[in-house]
Amino acid sequence: MTVISQTRAEAPRYPTVLSKQIQWALTRLYTLILSALATIEPMMASTFEKFNPVRQGAFLMLLIFMMLLLRPWLLLTRELGLYAAFTAYMFITLIWAPSAFIAMNTLLPALDFMLLLLLCGSLVAFHDLKGVVMGALGGFLVGALVYTRSTGFPFVYPPEFPYNAIAGMYLLGLFMTLVFAWYTRWRVIPLLTALMILVLIAATTSIKTNLGIALGAGATALFYSRSFLRIFSRNFLLLSIVGSALIFAVISNQAVLERVQFGLDRVSRGVEVLQRREDAARDTSYADRADWKNLGIKGWTRSPLFGNGVEAFRADVGTTSHATPIDLLYNTGVLGIFLFYSLFGSVALRLLRLHGSELRSLPALIFAGLVCYSFITLSATMHYNSFLAIYFAVSTGLLARLAARPAPAAAAVADARP
Numbered sequence: 001m002t003v004i005s006q007t008r009a010e011a012p013r014y015p016t017v018l019s020k021q022i023q024w025a026l027t028r029l030y031t032l033i034l035s036a037l038a039t040i041e042p043m044m045a046s047t048f049e050k051f052n053p054v055r056q057g058a059f060l061m062l063l064i065f066m067m068l069l070l071r072p073w074l075l076l077t078r079e080l081g082l083y084a085a086f087t088a089y090m091f092i093t094l095i096w097a098p099s100a101f102i103a104m105n106t107l108l109p110a111l112d113f114m115l116l117l118l119l120c121g122s123l124v125a126f127h128d129l130k131g132v133v134m135g136a137l138g139g140f141l142v143g144a145l146v147y148t149r150s151t152g153f154p155f156v157y158p159p160e161f162p163y164n165a166i167a168g169m170y171l172l173g174l175f176m177t178l179v180f181a182w183y184t185r186w187r188v189i190p191l192l193t194a195l196m197i198l199v200l201i202a203a204t205t206s207i208k209t210n211l212g213i214a215l216g217a218g219a220t221a222l223f224y225s226r227s228f229l230r231i232f233s234r235n236f237l238l239l240s241i242v243g244s245a246l247i248f249a250v251i252s253n254q255a256v257l258e259r260v261q262f263g264l265d266r267v268s269r270g271v272e273v274l275q276r277r278e279d280a281a282r283d284t285s286y287a288d289r290a291d292w293k294n295l296g297i298k299g300w301t302r303s304p305l306f307g308n309g310v311e312a313f314r315a316d317v318g319t320t321s322h323a324t325p326i327d328l329l330y331n332t333g334v335l336g337i338f339l340f341y342s343l344f345g346s347v348a349l350r351l352l353r354l355h356g357s358e359l360r361s362l363p364a365l366i367f368a369g370l371v372c373y374s375f376i377t378l379s380a381t382m383h384y385n386s387f388l389a390i391y392f393a394v395s396t397g398l399l400a401r402l403a404a405r406p407a408p409a410a411a412a413v414a415d416a417r418p
Contacts, residue, residue, distance in 0.1 A: 027070065028131040031123065034067055035135025036142065038119050039176070042386030043143030046165045053108035056386075060115040067122060075121040077396045079343050083114055086339035086383075090310045093332060097309025098316065106311050106331075109384035116389035124397025129183065136394070137180045140173040141193075144200075154203040164380060167206030170197050171213070171372070172387040178365050179394065208379045216372030224364035231361055289322055289379070296326035300333065307333030324377035340383050343392060344374055350399045362402070366395045 041059055045051045068074075087110045090103075097103050123132045151158040153166070174197045181190035201209055220227075295317060299308060313330040314320050321327050328337040347370055351363050369391055373382065382388050 028128045030070060031127045031131035032135035032138070034063060034070075034127075035120075035123055035132045036139030038063055038116070038123065039136045039139030039172075039390065040143045042116070042172075042390065043140070043147065043169050045386065046147075046162065046169055053112055056112045057108070057115060060112060060119055064115065064119050064122075067119065067127075071126055073122065073126045074118060075125040075397060075400065077117075077121060077400060079346050079392055079396050080114070080117045080121065082339055082342045082346060083110075083117060086336065087111065087114060089336060089339060090332060093307060093309045093336075095309075096306075097331075098312050102315045103310040105314065106384055109386070112386060113384050113389040116386055117393045120390050120393030121397040121400075124394055125401045129401070133176075133180050133183050136176045137173075137193075140169075140176055144170070144173060154200055161204075163204040164206050164208065167201050167204040167209035168376075168385065168387045170201045170204065171209055172390055173197050174201070174213075175365075175369050175391060176394070179362075179398075182360060182362050182365060208376050212372040212375040215375050216368035216370075219371040220364050220368040224367060227361050227364040231364075292317065292319075292321040293323065293326055296321045296323075296330045300329040303333055305333045305335060307331045307336055320381045322381065323379055324382050327381050328383060344370060347392065347395055347399075350396065350403070354399060354403060362398060366399070369395065 038060075041056060041063075045053075045056055087107075090107060090110060094100055094103055094107075147153065147166070147169070148155075151161075153161070174194055177190050177193045177197065181187070181194075184190075198213070201213065221229075296313060299313065299316065302308060307328075308316075308330060310331050313327055321330065324340070325337060328340060332339075347366065351367055351370075354363055373388055373391060376382060
């Protein structure tokens, strides 16, 4: 047996700089792939029925394991703790819930919500931020192309089209596109992508999502007027050029034009319903929602503090109330609704503490998302929505990462290399 030994001086010399560059490039690629897969996961769940919550959870746990192989750090935020307490309380209400089987419609997605908070928040806070942002946007674009390829939307309106779920998918894509623009300071590509996404959201005909975006933008223009006006003035010319080109492309395709026109008509009817507080058109469901609201409040009074048990409304009525506050009051009482909406309050508190920091447009962007999603919860069951989980994870991860840095470093948004 031959033993080969080398002293420190005899060890072969490798190009240190080159090896570090290669290692860093591979690390960024690995992070990019993880981020893309984390974004694609809820999009595939919206597209393919076989991708159920159990399989989603297994896939997310695999991604978390892969992330820990790169850097064994997890971001444990106040928001994660609040949602964990909310989920634990929902499991406790199984004791008096009318149906444990129906309760799984909420409990299993809630566990996936927690895994997404942990995965995406940790990626944003501790890993290469450029790789994470590029991966998330790339994952969305791949998922959107797969959906268009499989269903034909927006060129074809699929039967039994889950327009609210798909609008939520595009809304997350809009948020990630704007985060990408904030980080990279790119203008043309993000602006074009954002405008295309807005057209697709209009084409889904989702009233709540379109109105939520409008309210989010309006609230941001009011509370972050300086940032809003600065961004608008800098991009006005580019916005006019790109917007004109996109409008021409839309009106050149009759199928897409019809879908967008129908979507805008539905939004205008939705505004009319909100103003008149009555059914302004036969295809609106305001009367049904009013009945569900009344049933929910009446049922909540039976157990105001603790609620009637997770998914009790669905078990008793046969459907959800299509409103997060009503569902939470009926099912989990005051305790449940307080725990869930504390997540929104917690993000708002982070924004308040960072007021005046040199973070460019990031606080305004997160605030717009907060207002938008808050409005959407009023007419949709969002307390276990995967797209909302990613919004919370990315927002809290970015704010936690930047708040922990000195002001000059936060303003520069420098990457924290491993």
